Amino acid sequence: MRDNRTGREYEIPIGDGTIKAADLAQIKTSDDEPGLATYDPGFVNTASCKSAVTFIDGDKGILEYRGYPIEQLAEKSNFLEVAYLLIHGELPSKQQYDAWVHEITYHTFVHENVRTFMEGFRYDAHPMGMLMASVGALSTFYPESGNIADPDNRHMQIVRMIAKMPTLGAWAFRHAQGKPYIYPDNELGYTANFLSMLFKMSEQRFEADERLVKALDVLFILHADHEQNCSTNAVRSVGSSQVDPYSAVAAGVGALYGPLHGGANEAVLRMLRRIGSMENIPAFIEGVKAGNERLMGFGHRVYKNYDPRAKIIKKACDDVFEVTGVNPLLKIAQELEKIALEDEYFVKRKLYPNVDFYSGLIYEAFQFPPEMFTVLFAIGRTPGWLAQWLELVQDKEQKIARPKQIYTGARTLDFTPAAQRWA
Numbered sequence: 001m002r003d004n005r006t007g008r009e010y011e012i013p014i015g016d017g018t019i020k021a022a023d024l025a026q027i028k029t030s031d032d033e034p035g036l037a038t039y040d041p042g043f044v045n046t047a048s049c050k051s052a053v054t055f056i057d058g059d060k061g062i063l064e065y066r067g068y069p070i071e072q073l074a075e076k077s078n079f080l081e082v083a084y085l086l087i088h089g090e091l092p093s094k095q096q097y098d099a100w101v102h103e104i105t106y107h108t109f110v111h112e113n114v115r116t117f118m119e120g121f122r123y124d125a126h127p128m129g130m131l132m133a134s135v136g137a138l139s140t141f142y143p144e145s146g147n148i149a150d151p152d153n154r155h156m157q158i159v160r161m162i163a164k165m166p167t168l169g170a171w172a173f174r175h176a177q178g179k180p181y182i183y184p185d186n187e188l189g190y191t192a193n194f195l196s197m198l199f200k201m202s203e204q205r206f207e208a209d210e211r212l213v214k215a216l217d218v219l220f221i222l223h224a225d226h227e228q229n230c231s232t233n234a235v236r237s238v239g240s241s242q243v244d245p246y247s248a249v250a251a252g253v254g255a256l257y258g259p260l261h262g263g264a265n266e267a268v269l270r271m272l273r274r275i276g277s278m279e280n281i282p283a284f285i286e287g288v289k290a291g292n293e294r295l296m297g298f299g300h301r302v303y304k305n306y307d308p309r310a311k312i313i314k315k316a317c318d319d320v321f322e323v324t325g326v327n328p329l330l331k332i333a334q335e336l337e338k339i340a341l342e343d344e345y346f347v348k349r350k351l352y353p354n355v356d357f358y359s360g361l362i363y364e365a366f367q368f369p370p371e372m373f374t375v376l377f378a379i380g381r382t383p384g385w386l387a388q389w390l391e392l393v394q395d396k397e398q399k400i401a402r403p404k405q406i407y408t409g410a411r412t413l414d415f416t417p418a419a420q421r422w423a
């Protein structure tokens with residue numbers, strides 16, 4: 001590298017297609033100034049870690065967890081097996097799988113005090129606010145969770161968190177509905193139990209249609225990890241202080257709560273409702289092309305091809321609608337997709353459907369209110385957050401997250417005491 005300010009040249013090693021930002025610090029115009037740094041709001045071109053969890057090739061539309069293509073996992077695996085894969089790095093043997101499912105199943109209950117403090121939320125509390133608070137509060141029930149150097153202890157908290165997130169999410173839902181909280185049914189599988197805690201009323205056992213259980217399980221798999229997205233970065237950043245994993249995951253839930261991250265599927269539904277009928281589609285598309293608004297659920301920062309998750313969700317739509325009846329908005333969505341995939345405006349800009357284009361329609365078919373969509377995302381993403389957290393705490397190269405800044409404020413002002421300033 002040549003510094004045009006001084007004419008000096010430096011050799012900076014390139015590894016894995018990156019340079020080490022710290023290597024730039026030797027580039028200075030004088031000894032008493034700080035060395036060269038990079039400015040990268042939103043980390044758009046900065047790697048914050050080395051990771052072996054998730055691979056994405058956005059141009060080709062590839063997503064793999066631990067090397068396994070998402071299409072194969074969605075079709076042939078189940079959410080708890082995928083969670084095991086993410087956390088442990090490889091697929092379980094029969095014995096390991098049975099032990100894992102047993103552990104997760106038997107940690108679904110939460111302390112009764114969690115229940116009483118959840119009951120203390122306002123009647124209309126947003127379920128994501130309740131989830132964020134309650135998962136963070138688990139750190140007070142398990143104070144040993146702060147001992148993150150102990151592998152057995154880490155394992156225990158990971159099991160607890162994957163097990164309890166559906167309980168907390170379902171109770172947040174029941175709270176808003178004014179319905180009694182339902183305790184876990186450990187005779188049911190992970191996703192079937194979640195549906196039971198959401199929808200059970202007076203029946204002895206709530207048994208959801210198998211097709212719905214499978215569809216929701218697939219949605220959890222599709223959301224289980226997505227490398228260094230905003231919430232995962234939040235988990236890693238907070239986790240880098242060596243706080244317990246409940247507090248780190250609470251930060252992830254907080255990040256997901258934001259509309260730029262977890263809220264796009266709700267925006268898709270609002271858009272489809274506003275379009276309302278097939279004859280309004282051409283005018284809507286013209287408006288999008290004129291730059292008046294965006295076609296929600298299309299385009300992605302990373303995917304410049306069909307989001308591989310969107311393809312799988314489309315198939316899940318068919319399965320769910322077979323049980324619940326077709327959502328009339330589906331026709332509008334399909335027609336929009338058909339037009340957009342052929343229209344030069346979208347083709348040229350590589351705008352394809354993303355994961356959110358169809359997921360809102362499915363969630364609505366389950367009769368989830370829009371506030372719950374992100375809770376479902378958070379339950380699915382929990383194993384990913386924890387796999388990334390585990391990787392972080394074992395990575396010797398990691399340090400406490402502490403970005404640099406470019407200071408733009410005033411300097412060396414003289415302070416006049418208030419009594420004099422206000423005299």
Ligand SMILES: CC(C)(COP(=O)(O)OP(=O)(O)OC[C@H]1O[C@@H](n2cnc3c(N)ncnc32)[C@H](O)[C@@H]1OP(=O)(O)O)[C@@H](O)C(=O)NCCC(=O)NCCS
Nearest residue numbers: 264288293294295296297298299300301349351354355356
């Ligand atoms: C996801 C998103 C924020 C990615 O944005 P990005 O990578 O920063 O892409 P840009 O905003 O630079 O867009 C590139 C071009 O495509 C256009 N574009 C991007 N997404 C578009 C959309 N959904 N509808 C219409 N035009 C879109 C932009 O207007 C821009 O056009 P221009 O070059 O003529 O100005 C963006 O595609 C978007 O807003 N999509 C809709 C919201 C959504 O579905 N979000 C969920 C993501 S999982």
